[in-house]
Amino acid sequence: AQSVAQPEDQVNVAEGNPLTVKCTYSVSGNPYLFWYVQYPNRGLQFLLKYITGDNLVKGSYGFEAEFNKSQTSFHLKKPSALVSDSALYFCAVRDIDSGAGSYQLTFGKGTKLSVIP
Protein backbone atom coordinates (compact mmCIF):
# COMPACT_ATOMS: atom_id res chain seq x y z
CA ALA A 1 0.00 0.00 0.00
CA GLN A 2 1.11 3.55 -0.64
CA SER A 3 0.67 6.49 1.70
CA VAL A 4 1.63 10.12 2.16
CA ALA A 5 2.14 12.07 5.36
CA GLN A 6 2.07 15.83 5.64
CA PRO A 7 3.02 16.36 9.29
CA GLU A 8 1.98 20.01 9.48
CA ASP A 9 -1.66 21.04 9.22
CA GLN A 10 -0.60 24.68 8.89
CA VAL A 11 2.57 26.58 8.08
CA ASN A 12 2.90 30.31 8.68
CA VAL A 13 5.71 32.31 7.08
CA ALA A 14 6.46 35.99 6.66
CA GLU A 15 6.41 37.42 3.16
CA GLY A 16 9.89 37.37 1.65
CA ASN A 17 11.10 34.53 3.86
CA PRO A 18 11.85 31.05 2.54
CA LEU A 19 9.10 28.46 2.97
CA THR A 20 9.10 24.69 3.34
CA VAL A 21 6.09 22.38 3.30
CA LYS A 22 6.99 18.88 4.41
CA CYS A 23 5.98 15.57 2.84
CA THR A 24 7.04 12.00 3.49
CA TYR A 25 5.81 8.97 1.58
CA SER A 26 5.66 5.21 1.78
CA VAL A 27 5.61 2.87 -1.21
CA SER A 28 6.72 -0.69 -1.75
CA GLY A 29 8.26 0.08 -5.13
CA ASN A 30 9.53 3.25 -6.77
CA PRO A 31 7.61 6.51 -6.45
CA TYR A 32 6.38 9.19 -8.73
CA LEU A 33 5.80 12.25 -6.54
CA PHE A 34 3.62 15.29 -7.12
CA TRP A 35 2.68 18.56 -5.48
CA TYR A 36 -0.69 20.20 -6.07
CA VAL A 37 -2.05 23.53 -4.82
CA GLN A 38 -5.68 24.31 -4.07
CA TYR A 39 -7.00 27.85 -3.90
CA PRO A 40 -10.39 28.55 -2.27
CA ASN A 41 -13.34 27.31 -4.33
CA ARG A 42 -11.02 26.01 -7.02
CA GLY A 43 -9.78 22.65 -8.18
CA LEU A 44 -6.34 21.27 -7.46
CA GLN A 45 -3.63 22.66 -9.72
CA PHE A 46 -0.49 20.74 -10.60
CA LEU A 47 2.72 22.38 -9.36
CA LEU A 48 5.55 19.96 -10.03
CA LYS A 49 6.53 16.31 -10.18
CA TYR A 50 9.46 14.01 -9.58
CA ILE A 51 9.75 11.12 -12.01
CA THR A 52 13.43 10.31 -12.28
CA GLY A 53 16.77 12.03 -12.62
CA ASP A 54 17.78 15.16 -10.74
CA ASN A 55 16.53 15.08 -7.17
CA LEU A 56 15.73 18.80 -7.25
CA VAL A 57 12.75 19.55 -9.43
CA LYS A 58 11.46 22.97 -10.33
CA GLY A 59 7.85 23.81 -10.97
CA SER A 60 5.34 26.59 -11.39
CA TYR A 61 5.39 29.94 -9.57
CA GLY A 62 9.00 29.56 -8.37
CA PHE A 63 8.36 26.43 -6.33
CA GLU A 64 10.81 23.55 -6.16
CA ALA A 65 10.95 20.25 -4.34
CA GLU A 66 13.74 17.92 -3.34
CA PHE A 67 13.40 14.16 -3.58
CA ASN A 68 15.30 12.33 -0.83
CA LYS A 69 15.09 8.58 -1.25
CA SER A 70 16.86 7.68 1.99
CA GLN A 71 14.50 9.84 4.03
CA THR A 72 11.49 9.06 1.79
CA SER A 73 10.73 12.77 1.65
CA PHE A 74 9.66 15.25 -1.00
CA HIS A 75 9.54 18.65 0.69
CA LEU A 76 8.19 21.65 -1.19
CA LYS A 77 10.27 24.82 -1.04
CA LYS A 78 10.35 28.40 -2.26
CA PRO A 79 13.18 30.85 -1.60
CA SER A 80 10.95 33.89 -1.06
CA ALA A 81 7.28 33.57 -0.12
CA LEU A 82 4.54 35.79 -1.55
CA VAL A 83 1.19 36.57 0.04
CA SER A 84 -0.40 35.10 -3.09
CA ASP A 85 1.19 31.73 -2.24
CA SER A 86 -1.30 31.34 0.63
CA ALA A 87 -3.30 28.22 -0.21
CA LEU A 88 -3.74 24.54 0.60
CA TYR A 89 -0.91 22.29 -0.61
CA PHE A 90 -1.19 18.58 -1.26
CA CYS A 91 1.58 16.06 -1.74
CA ALA A 92 0.75 12.90 -3.71
CA VAL A 93 2.47 9.66 -4.66
CA ARG A 94 2.14 6.88 -7.20
CA ASP A 95 3.88 3.53 -6.73
CA ILE A 96 4.98 2.81 -10.28
CA ASP A 97 5.87 -0.79 -9.49
CA SER A 98 2.42 -1.62 -8.16
CA GLY A 99 -0.37 -2.54 -10.55
CA ALA A 100 -3.05 -0.25 -9.23
CA GLY A 101 -0.58 2.14 -7.68
CA SER A 102 0.80 2.97 -11.08
CA TYR A 103 -2.28 5.06 -11.78
CA GLN A 104 -3.88 5.60 -8.40
CA LEU A 105 -2.65 8.86 -6.95
CA THR A 106 -2.62 8.84 -3.15
CA PHE A 107 -2.82 12.26 -1.51
CA GLY A 108 -1.77 13.58 1.85
CA LYS A 109 -4.21 15.47 4.07
CA GLY A 110 -2.91 18.82 2.93
CA THR A 111 -1.01 21.70 4.55
CA LYS A 112 -2.46 25.16 4.77
CA LEU A 113 0.18 27.76 3.98
CA SER A 114 -0.36 31.28 5.23
CA VAL A 115 2.05 33.98 4.11
CA ILE A 116 1.88 36.99 6.38
CA PRO A 117 2.48 40.44 4.88
Next chain:
Amino acid sequence: GAGVSQSPRYKVTKRGQDVALRCDPISGHVSLYWYRQALGQGPEFLTYFNYEAQQDKSGLPNDRFSAERPEGSISTLTIQRTEQRDSAMYRCASSLGTGGQGNSPLHFGNGTRLTVT
Protein backbone atom coordinates in the same frame (compact mmCIF):
# COMPACT_ATOMS: atom_id res chain seq x y z
CA GLY B 1 -8.41 25.85 -23.84
CA ALA B 2 -11.11 24.66 -21.51
CA GLY B 3 -10.21 22.73 -18.42
CA VAL B 4 -12.09 19.92 -16.74
CA SER B 5 -15.70 20.96 -16.26
CA GLN B 6 -17.95 19.54 -13.55
CA SER B 7 -21.64 20.11 -12.99
CA PRO B 8 -23.51 20.96 -10.97
CA ARG B 9 -21.20 23.08 -8.86
CA TYR B 10 -23.37 22.51 -5.79
CA LYS B 11 -26.01 19.87 -5.17
CA VAL B 12 -28.29 19.65 -2.16
CA THR B 13 -30.47 16.58 -1.99
CA LYS B 14 -32.59 14.78 0.51
CA ARG B 15 -31.61 11.46 1.97
CA GLY B 16 -32.82 8.62 -0.19
CA GLN B 17 -32.73 10.51 -3.48
CA ASP B 18 -30.48 9.59 -6.40
CA VAL B 19 -27.94 12.09 -7.75
CA ALA B 20 -25.89 12.20 -10.94
CA LEU B 21 -22.67 14.19 -11.13
CA ARG B 22 -21.22 15.07 -14.49
CA CYS B 23 -17.62 15.47 -15.62
CA ASP B 24 -16.46 16.82 -18.98
CA PRO B 25 -12.71 16.16 -19.28
CA ILE B 26 -10.15 18.07 -21.28
CA SER B 27 -10.54 17.20 -24.94
CA GLY B 28 -8.24 14.39 -25.98
CA HIS B 29 -7.49 13.21 -22.47
CA VAL B 30 -7.50 9.45 -22.34
CA SER B 31 -7.76 8.85 -18.62
CA LEU B 32 -10.51 10.03 -16.30
CA TYR B 33 -10.60 9.72 -12.54
CA TRP B 34 -13.17 10.35 -9.83
CA TYR B 35 -12.03 11.35 -6.36
CA ARG B 36 -13.92 12.23 -3.19
CA GLN B 37 -12.62 14.83 -0.78
CA ALA B 38 -13.96 15.17 2.74
CA LEU B 39 -13.46 18.40 4.64
CA GLY B 40 -9.90 18.66 5.94
CA GLN B 41 -8.71 15.67 3.98
CA GLY B 42 -6.96 15.00 0.73
CA PRO B 43 -8.80 13.55 -2.25
CA GLU B 44 -9.48 9.80 -2.10
CA PHE B 45 -9.58 7.63 -5.21
CA LEU B 46 -12.96 6.30 -6.30
CA THR B 47 -12.65 4.99 -9.84
CA TYR B 48 -10.65 5.26 -13.04
CA PHE B 49 -11.44 5.03 -16.78
CA ASN B 50 -9.11 4.44 -19.66
CA TYR B 51 -11.08 5.67 -22.69
CA GLU B 52 -14.56 4.16 -22.09
CA ALA B 53 -13.36 1.20 -20.06
CA GLN B 54 -13.67 1.32 -16.31
CA GLN B 55 -10.31 -0.09 -15.30
CA ASP B 56 -10.63 0.15 -11.54
CA LYS B 57 -13.61 0.78 -9.28
CA SER B 58 -12.03 -0.44 -6.10
CA GLY B 59 -12.43 2.93 -4.40
CA LEU B 60 -16.21 3.09 -4.74
CA PRO B 61 -17.52 2.82 -1.16
CA ASN B 62 -20.44 0.46 -1.87
CA ASP B 63 -22.84 -0.63 -4.58
CA ARG B 64 -24.87 2.58 -4.35
CA PHE B 65 -22.04 4.26 -6.23
CA SER B 66 -21.52 3.71 -9.94
CA ALA B 67 -19.80 5.52 -12.80
CA GLU B 68 -19.81 5.37 -16.56
CA ARG B 69 -18.01 6.94 -19.49
CA PRO B 70 -19.87 5.42 -22.45
CA GLU B 71 -18.16 7.27 -25.31
CA GLY B 72 -14.79 7.79 -23.74
CA SER B 73 -15.38 11.45 -23.01
CA ILE B 74 -18.04 12.71 -20.58
CA SER B 75 -18.43 10.71 -17.40
CA THR B 76 -21.25 10.46 -14.88
CA LEU B 77 -20.92 9.42 -11.26
CA THR B 78 -24.25 8.24 -9.86
CA ILE B 79 -25.10 7.80 -6.20
CA GLN B 80 -28.33 5.97 -5.48
CA ARG B 81 -30.36 6.29 -2.27
CA THR B 82 -28.07 8.98 -0.92
CA GLU B 83 -27.11 9.04 2.75
CA GLN B 84 -25.79 11.89 4.88
CA ARG B 85 -22.36 10.29 4.98
CA ASP B 86 -22.15 10.76 1.19
CA SER B 87 -21.83 14.53 1.71
CA ALA B 88 -18.45 15.61 0.34
CA MET B 89 -16.71 17.33 -2.55
CA TYR B 90 -16.59 15.05 -5.58
CA ARG B 91 -13.70 15.81 -7.91
CA CYS B 92 -13.09 14.65 -11.44
CA ALA B 93 -9.67 14.68 -13.06
CA SER B 94 -8.32 13.78 -16.46
CA SER B 95 -4.88 13.13 -17.85
CA LEU B 96 -3.41 12.91 -21.31
CA GLY B 97 -1.68 9.57 -20.89
CA THR B 98 -3.14 6.22 -20.06
CA GLY B 99 -3.10 5.21 -16.44
CA GLY B 100 -0.02 3.11 -16.86
CA GLN B 101 1.95 6.19 -17.82
CA GLY B 102 2.24 7.25 -14.23
CA ASN B 103 4.12 10.46 -14.91
CA SER B 104 1.11 12.23 -16.44
CA PRO B 105 -0.18 14.83 -14.01
CA LEU B 106 -3.89 14.97 -13.29
CA HIS B 107 -5.93 18.02 -14.24
CA PHE B 108 -8.76 18.54 -11.78
CA GLY B 109 -12.13 20.19 -12.16
CA ASN B 110 -13.53 22.55 -9.54
CA GLY B 111 -15.63 19.76 -8.09
CA THR B 112 -19.26 19.22 -7.11
CA ARG B 113 -20.12 19.94 -3.50
CA LEU B 114 -22.78 17.39 -2.51
CA THR B 115 -24.84 17.94 0.62
CA VAL B 116 -27.31 15.28 1.70
CA THR B 117 -29.87 16.52 4.21
